[in-house]
Every structure is written in structure tokens, then in C-alpha cells.
Amino acid sequence: MVTSSIMVLFLLGLTAAAILAAASRVLHVEEDPRIAKVEGCFPGANCGGCGYPGCSAAAGAIVEGKASPEVCVAGGAEIAENIAAIMGVEAAFKEPKVANNICTGGSRANLLFEYEGVEDCRAEALLYGGEKTCGLGCIGLGSCVKVCGFDAIRLNDDGIPVVDMNACRSCGKCADVCPTGAIRISGMTMDLLHLNQIDDCLAPCMQKCPAQIDVRTYINQMKNGDMRGALLTMKERNPLPLAVGRLCPAPCETICRRNIADDGVAIHTLHRFVADWEMNSGSRLKLDCNPSTGHKVAIIGGGPAGLSCAYFLRRIGHEPVIFEKRDHIGGMMKGIIPEYRLPAKVVDWEVQSILDLGVDVHTGVEFGKDITIDSLENDGYEAIFIATGAWKVPALEIENADAEGVLDSITFLEEVGKSITNLKGKKVVVIGDSNTAMDVVRSAARLNCEVTSLVGCIQRKMAANKSEVIRATELGSELKYLTEPTRIIAKDGKVCGIEYREVQYDDPAKALGIPKPVEGTEAVIDADIVITATSRVIDTIPFEGKDGSPILTVSKKTGGLDADSLSLQTKRPNVFVGGEVHTGRSIIIQAVADGRRAARGIHHFITEGVIPELENPQLRVIPESILKNMDVTYTIPRIKIPEITIEERRSTFKEEVKGSIVYEAARKEGSRCLRCGLTCYDSEAGAEYAQDADVKTFAELGKV
Structure with missing residues (x-):
């Protein structure tokens, strides 16, 4: 009985083996030898960061043409080149990426309770929502450390993950297990933009x-x-x-x-x-720059916004070219803003740092005359960034505003040290409350003259920085607050005085609204020179067609060119604007910010054809971050x-x-x-x- 059973089982096994052997001959598929060669190039981490279940699967995908030679996140450029050589293709540039931690809180975040559950961030977040009051902070149980196959993450004394940038291979596992998004994967392009x-x-x-x-x-x-x-x-x-x-x-x-x-x-x-x-x-x-992408971008204007845009575009690999009307770049930073605030040598150093990245510049080229949007498009520029600034000072709309001796603030500042070197014995009146007005006051005072400034508001309402106002008065200049000019007094066509009057708010205590004239307060002061520094606006002529119709629309609110607030893209998709030509008179850091925003929009436009919308951009201060008390x-x-x-x-x-x-x-x-x-x-x-x-x-x- 036992013997017969053994014989039956033996015969069944023999039959099955014969069938399998025959099937293997019929169904056998010869494996492409390149798969083994490609897999041999990999570091063998089997991290899954490439999206395939292991190195063998990734190798098969490359041979089948479903993945590129650069697919391995654990390998570098050398590995990609070796794989490309096996496949008979060229390896493309792949921007390195690493994990980074956005949370700095750790044990400093307020605790809701003491957690005593499973030592896993996902479990705590799932069961209790996390133990800290900050919803995007690090929970601190180190799940990211446990899943990292490259020993690239450790927890510091505050329980915060610290990433070793040299060891990180951007497999993404740490980001996948982080339930709050405190760990993220990023590269240079993502970081810069x-x-x-x-x-x-x-x-x-x-x-x-x-x-x-x-x-x-x-x-x-x-x-x-x-x-x-x-x-x-x-x-x-x-x-x-x-x-x-x-x-x-x-x-x-x-x-x-x-x-x-x-x-x-x-x-x-x-x-x-x-x-x-x-x-x-x-x-x-x-500074690292990605290899050239071949995408050409024209930048009109070499001021802070134009330089900023060129910098970010070049660093991520594009080819920006700056076209500047003047014979040097720097915008108002060079030759307008006085050197006691910003020395020319400082500007030169800073500008050269950007040019050294590989940014080309053409000076003496005027937009609207020497070049146009159409001509730049015909020359192969895929996108155009306009940052021509706000250089025009509106004339005073009062009697004798065109008399000899009436200057605008930009002309005065540009000529200081050139045609204007000494004003000893002269009486100068400056009109305006801006930083430019205070630059004029401070510069005039250094030229040995008597300076008076007519300011149409109270000090705390001035557009100028408080420190600039203080600097102006320290030099002995007189600022007449709540005053406005009514007419310029001229003799033989030359300025000899200015009439002004007082203005006041409807509610002086709250200082709201626009101050109104106070009857019977007119007065006259002597003046040899009157300098207008009330505002600065853009020159709209370059943005009009031959028939006077607008090429780009002007905002009634800002006086600058209209564009999307985040991408700075205009109604003409390949044209972007930024800086004061978009915002109107503003501060330098806003121009720098506009340059970066425009670079982001341009990058997506020329590489993808569309600019992705942000789902939750931070457009204003987040209320919960404004604390009333602190310990x-x-x-x-x-x-x-x-x-x-x-x-x-x-x-x-x-x-x-x-x-x-x-x-x-x-x-x-x-x-x-x-x-x-x-x-x-x-x-x-x-x-x-x-x-x-x-x-x-x-x-x-x-x-x-």
C-alpha cells in the first residue's frame, strides 16, 4: 500500500516535470542581455525612488524604452552615462534633488498631550492628528529616518530631521511617509522659483x-x-x-x-x-547654474527687476539677454540713488556677479525705437520681460511750472556731481514726500544751499522711510508738513520764489483721506531752484502702436502695465512685466521679487507652454502666525x-x-x-x- 502510493506520487512528479520542461522549451523568452548590463550599473539600492519595484524592473524599463538612462535616483551622472553607452544614446542632464525639512519647531512647538502610542509619525497623525499645535510641523518620531536606505537622515536633539545632502539620493521615501509634509524633495529650480x-x-x-x-x-x-x-x-x-x-x-x-x-x-x-x-x-x-537649455529670453531694462529675472533664468539654465537704454546697467541704483546711500562700486560688484553667470548685455538700445516686441520675437526670443522702470516725473500743474530753474528729481540727482557741483548761496525748494524727494533734499544740503521741502501730509504718512526723513532734517533742511505749492513766482522767465498754502485733514487726529486746502494760509518763500519730486510714473509711449492704440494695457490703479499678479504674464502670453513699470513707484525688494516671479512664469511658459496655478499661495500674512503674547x-x-x-x-x-x-x-x-x-x-x-x-x-x- 505504502509502496504503491510512493510509486504513484513519483510518477505524477515525473510527469509534471516532463510537462514543465516541454512548456519551458515552448514558452521560453530569451532575456535581452542589456538588462543585466544595465542593472549592473545601478548601485543596487532597490530603493524604489525611480517608481519601479527594484533595480531589475528599472533596468527592464530602460531596455524597453519606457524609462530614460537617468531614471535611477540613487545614481549620479556617471551611472546615467554608463547606462546611456550600453543603450547607444546620450544621457540628458538631470537636475540633482535632495530631501529637505521645512520645520524648525521640534520640541519648541506647544504640545497638546503626551503621546504614548506606536513610535510612528503616520500612526500618531492618523490616530490623534499629531501632538503639536502646528499642523504642518514635524511630529518627531523619526519615521523618515527608519525608511531612508542611505543613512541620509538623523534626528537632532530637538527631534527634528537633519538631512545629509551628500548622502541623500532623493528616493522620496522620507517624503512619502511624512504625514504633515515637513519633509519635501526639491532641486535647484524648485528652490529658486x-x-x-x-x-x-x-x-x-x-x-x-x-x-x-x-x-x-x-x-x-x-x-x-x-x-x-x-x-x-x-x-x-x-x-x-x-x-x-x-x-x-x-x-x-x-x-x-x-x-x-x-x-x-x-x-x-x-x-x-x-x-x-x-x-x-x-x-x-x-553659484551653480544648470547647463544651457537653449531657451532665449529678452529682458528689457537693466535695473533691479531685470537683473533679478536674468539671474534666476540663467541659474536654472536658460539664456537671458538684457537690453538697456543707458550706457550702463543697474537702473536707478547707478547714478540716481546717491552714493552716500549706495556706492557705485557696490553696484558694480553686485552687477558683475550676475553677469559672470553668463548673462549677455546690450547697452544703448532703446525699447520702442531700436527694438520692439515683434522684432525680438523675429530674432528668436521665446519670451520677453519688460522692466523699464518708472523714470518720468509728472510736471507741476501750477503757474510757471516750466520756468527756468524748475527741475525734476531724476534730472537733478543724475546731474549732481556733473553739471551741478555747488549751490552755495542758492535757495532750493523741494516738493514731495517720497524717498526720492528726501534724496534730493539730502543731496542739495550737501551742496551748501538753503533747502526747504513742501510736504503735503504729516510725517508718519510720508511715502519716504522714517530714517530718510530724519537724515534729511539732520542736515538742517526744513520740512514744511501739510503744505502744497499754488504757483511758482518767476521774473524774466526765471524762478525767484514759490507760493504755497497749508492743507489739513478732515479729521486731523486720525489723518484720514486727502488733505484739503486751508483758506487764507497762503505764503511766499524765495527760491532759486524748485525741484519736483512728487512721484515717478512710467513712460507709456513705447507701449503704444503707431495708431496710438495700446500694445499692453495700463492699470488705472497703479499706473503700471497690467499683468497677472503671480506670474506677471500680460495679455500677450509671451510678454511679462515687473518692477516699477508694473507696480508704479515702489521699493527695491519688490523689484527683486518681481524678477523672480517673472522668471518662474517664463520658465514654465517656455518649457511647458502653460504656467501652473498655485492652489494655496501666501498672498497676505497668515492670521494664526500673529501672536499676541510670548514667553x-x-x-x-x-x-x-x-x-x-x-x-x-x-x-x-x-x-x-x-x-x-x-x-x-x-x-x-x-x-x-x-x-x-x-x-x-x-x-x-x-x-x-x-x-x-x-x-x-x-x-x-x-x-x-
């Missing part, structure tokens, strides 16, 4: 900055001695840190959370300090910036009013930064200076 979104970890200063500069990161890098890293962080958003560090009115400082506790961080000063570090070192920081331990005095004396200012146009600071002072100011996240902050900021005599605790001051 990313626009703030609501689900980013944005400190208030980052939200308020038009250029969206990562303030907390570069301050922390500077504080830790990583000057190169700090500058690279700044240049992800701002290619003109030297100029911005001198001219920006620093809206970021007005919203700094430190203001709740004592005084806001001197962000603007630290920005300049980091930028000056590079220039003072005598060598330029090497901060240490108070450290805000840094004092050295300045040349008032007497020294009277005798020089070349020396900057504000001086430089030393590293230790910058480091101490940087320690005041709370390293804010969306809602979290470092309450122990500045602890390393606790022993300094000028550092106190709020408890000691009785302010807890």
Missing part, C-alpha cells in the same frame, strides 16, 4: 518680505559662522543683497515677533553684514549701527552714512532671533550671552 504657500513653515518676517527671503535660516547660519551658507540662503531669493541691505525699508522688521517682547531683530543690518562679507573677502561665491526668557539690547558725523555728511557724497559692524556684534544681534516657525519660536534665544552685563531676563525686569 518656489513661491510661498500657506502650507509652508513661514515665520512672519518671511511672509512680509516681498522677496520671501528665509530670514531665520540665514541669521542662524551667520550666527554659527557659516557665512557661505548664509549668503547662499539669501541668494536663493535675492541676487542683490548688497543693494537691498542698504536700501530696503525692511518691512520684515515691522512684523518681527521680537517686537512683542522688546525690539525687533535688526534683520536689515544682518542682511547687509552677510552681503558685505563676500565683497570684503575679495572673491565671489561660486521669552532673555532681553538683549538691539545693535547700534555706527554712522559718520553730521558734519562729515555735509562734505561728502562718496562715504556711506551707515558704517559696517563686526562679526561678534552681528552674532550677538543674530542671537536675538527667535528662529520662528509658523507658530513656534525659541523662547531661550540669546542664552549664550546670559552672562553679559547688558543681557537681562524678563523676570529680573519684572516683565513676566
Whole structure:
């Protein structure tokens, strides 16, 4: 019985083996030998980052033409080239990408409860929604560390993932398991062109900055001695840190959370300090640029917006060409803004850093005459960015506005040091409340004349920065607030005086609305020169056709060219605009921001044909990030910036009013930064200076 059973099973096995052997001969498919060769090129990580279940499957996909030789995320360019050689093709450039962590909160975020469940971020997020009050912060249980096959992530003492950029292979597993999006995969193009979104970890200063500069990161890098890293962080958003560090009115400082506790961080000063570090070192920081894509972009105007756009386009691989009307580039930074605010040598250094990336420039070329949109299209430019600025100063609409001795602010500033070198004994009246007006006042005062400024509002309503107003009055100039000119008095066609009157708000206490004339307040002052600095507007003539019809529409609200607010694309799809030609008179950091936004729009337009819409862009300050109270331990005095004396200012146009600071002072100011996240902050900021005599605790001051 047993013997017969064994024989039956043996015969069945033998029969099955024979059938399988026959089937294998019939159904056998010879494997392409290239699959093994391609798989042999891979590092063998089987990470799945390529989207295929293992290296063997990825190799098969390459041989079948379903994947490119660059598909392996764990391998580099050399591996891609080896695979391409096997396949008889050329390897294309693949921009490297790495994981990065947007959360800085860690244990500093407020805890909702003590979690004692499974040590997995996904489980905690699924069961409890996470333990911290910040919905996009890192949960801190290290699921990303566990899934990384390259030992590229570790948790620091605060429970925050730290990515080793050299070890990361961008497989994406860490991002896949992160339930809050705190870990993300990005590359240079994504980093340079990313626009703030609501689900980013944005400190208030980052939200308020038009250029969206990562303030907390570069301050922390500077504080830790990583000057190169700090500058690279700044240049992800701002290619003109030297100029911005001198001219920006620093809206970021007005919203700094430190203001709740004592005084806001001197962000603007630290920005300049980091930028000056590079220039003072005598060598330029090497910036990576992607290989050329062959896409040509024309940029009309070599001011801050045009330079910014060219910088970002070049770094991501495109070929921008700047066309400039004047014989040099830099816009108003060069030759208009006085050197005691922004020296020409600083502008030259900054501009050269951008040109060295491979940006071509053609000067002496006027838009609307020498080149047009149509001519540039015919020359092969796939997109055009117009950034011609707002150089036109509206004439006064009063009697004798065209008399000899009446100048506009731009002409005056451009001629200072050239045809205008000394105004000793002259009486100058400046009309306007802008930063340009204060530049005129300060420059005229340096030329040994008596200066009076007619300002049509109260001081806090002036368009000029408060510091610029103070600088103007320090030189002895008189600012007559709530006044307006009524007529210019001329004799033999030359200015000899100006009549003005007082104006007032309907509700002086609230100072709302437009001030109205006060009857019976007319007065006259002597004047040899009247300088108009009321505003600056764009020249619309280049944007009109031969029949006078508009080529591009002008906004009634801003006086600038109309365009989409995020992409800066006009009604003509291949034409983009930015800077003051779009916004009207504005600040330098806005022009820089426009250049980057335009670069993003242009990049998508010329590579994809369409510009993707952002689902949740951060367009205004996020309400939940504005805290009313904070528990901060240490108070450290805000840094004092050295300045040349008032007497020294009277005798020089070349020396900057504000001086430089030393590293230790910058480091101490940087320690005041709370390293804010969306809602979290470092309450122990500045602890390393606790022993300094000028550092106190709020408890000691009785302010807890």
C-alpha cells in the first residue's frame, strides 16, 4: 500500500516535470542581455525612488524604452552615462534633488498631550492628528529616518530631521511617509522659483518680505559662522543683497515677533553684514547654474527687476539677454540713488556677479525705437520681460511750472556731481514726500544751499522711510508738513520764489483721506531752484502702436502695465512685466521679487507652454502666525549701527552714512532671533550671552 502510493506520487512528479520542461522549451523568452548590463550599473539600492519595484524592473524599463538612462535616483551622472553607452544614446542632464525639512519647531512647538502610542509619525497623525499645535510641523518620531536606505537622515536633539545632502539620493521615501509634509524633495529650480504657500513653515518676517527671503535660516547660519551658507540662503531669493541691505525699508522688521517682547531683530543690518562679507573677502561665491537649455529670453531694462529675472533664468539654465537704454546697467541704483546711500562700486560688484553667470548685455538700445516686441520675437526670443522702470516725473500743474530753474528729481540727482557741483548761496525748494524727494533734499544740503521741502501730509504718512526723513532734517533742511505749492513766482522767465498754502485733514487726529486746502494760509518763500519730486510714473509711449492704440494695457490703479499678479504674464502670453513699470513707484525688494516671479512664469511658459496655478499661495500674512503674547526668557539690547558725523555728511557724497559692524556684534544681534516657525519660536534665544552685563531676563525686569 505504502509502496504503491510512493510509486504513484513519483510518477505524477515525473510527469509534471516532463510537462514543465516541454512548456519551458515552448514558452521560453530569451532575456535581452542589456538588462543585466544595465542593472549592473545601478548601485543596487532597490530603493524604489525611480517608481519601479527594484533595480531589475528599472533596468527592464530602460531596455524597453519606457524609462530614460537617468531614471535611477540613487545614481549620479556617471551611472546615467554608463547606462546611456550600453543603450547607444546620450544621457540628458538631470537636475540633482535632495530631501529637505521645512520645520524648525521640534520640541519648541506647544504640545497638546503626551503621546504614548506606536513610535510612528503616520500612526500618531492618523490616530490623534499629531501632538503639536502646528499642523504642518514635524511630529518627531523619526519615521523618515527608519525608511531612508542611505543613512541620509538623523534626528537632532530637538527631534527634528537633519538631512545629509551628500548622502541623500532623493528616493522620496522620507517624503512619502511624512504625514504633515515637513519633509519635501526639491532641486535647484524648485528652490529658486518656489513661491510661498500657506502650507509652508513661514515665520512672519518671511511672509512680509516681498522677496520671501528665509530670514531665520540665514541669521542662524551667520550666527554659527557659516557665512557661505548664509549668503547662499539669501541668494536663493535675492541676487542683490548688497543693494537691498542698504536700501530696503525692511518691512520684515515691522512684523518681527521680537517686537512683542522688546525690539525687533535688526534683520536689515544682518542682511547687509552677510552681503558685505563676500565683497570684503575679495572673491565671489561660486553659484551653480544648470547647463544651457537653449531657451532665449529678452529682458528689457537693466535695473533691479531685470537683473533679478536674468539671474534666476540663467541659474536654472536658460539664456537671458538684457537690453538697456543707458550706457550702463543697474537702473536707478547707478547714478540716481546717491552714493552716500549706495556706492557705485557696490553696484558694480553686485552687477558683475550676475553677469559672470553668463548673462549677455546690450547697452544703448532703446525699447520702442531700436527694438520692439515683434522684432525680438523675429530674432528668436521665446519670451520677453519688460522692466523699464518708472523714470518720468509728472510736471507741476501750477503757474510757471516750466520756468527756468524748475527741475525734476531724476534730472537733478543724475546731474549732481556733473553739471551741478555747488549751490552755495542758492535757495532750493523741494516738493514731495517720497524717498526720492528726501534724496534730493539730502543731496542739495550737501551742496551748501538753503533747502526747504513742501510736504503735503504729516510725517508718519510720508511715502519716504522714517530714517530718510530724519537724515534729511539732520542736515538742517526744513520740512514744511501739510503744505502744497499754488504757483511758482518767476521774473524774466526765471524762478525767484514759490507760493504755497497749508492743507489739513478732515479729521486731523486720525489723518484720514486727502488733505484739503486751508483758506487764507497762503505764503511766499524765495527760491532759486524748485525741484519736483512728487512721484515717478512710467513712460507709456513705447507701449503704444503707431495708431496710438495700446500694445499692453495700463492699470488705472497703479499706473503700471497690467499683468497677472503671480506670474506677471500680460495679455500677450509671451510678454511679462515687473518692477516699477508694473507696480508704479515702489521699493527695491519688490523689484527683486518681481524678477523672480517673472522668471518662474517664463520658465514654465517656455518649457511647458502653460504656467501652473498655485492652489494655496501666501498672498497676505497668515492670521494664526500673529501672536499676541510670548514667553521669552532673555532681553538683549538691539545693535547700534555706527554712522559718520553730521558734519562729515555735509562734505561728502562718496562715504556711506551707515558704517559696517563686526562679526561678534552681528552674532550677538543674530542671537536675538527667535528662529520662528509658523507658530513656534525659541523662547531661550540669546542664552549664550546670559552672562553679559547688558543681557537681562524678563523676570529680573519684572516683565513676566
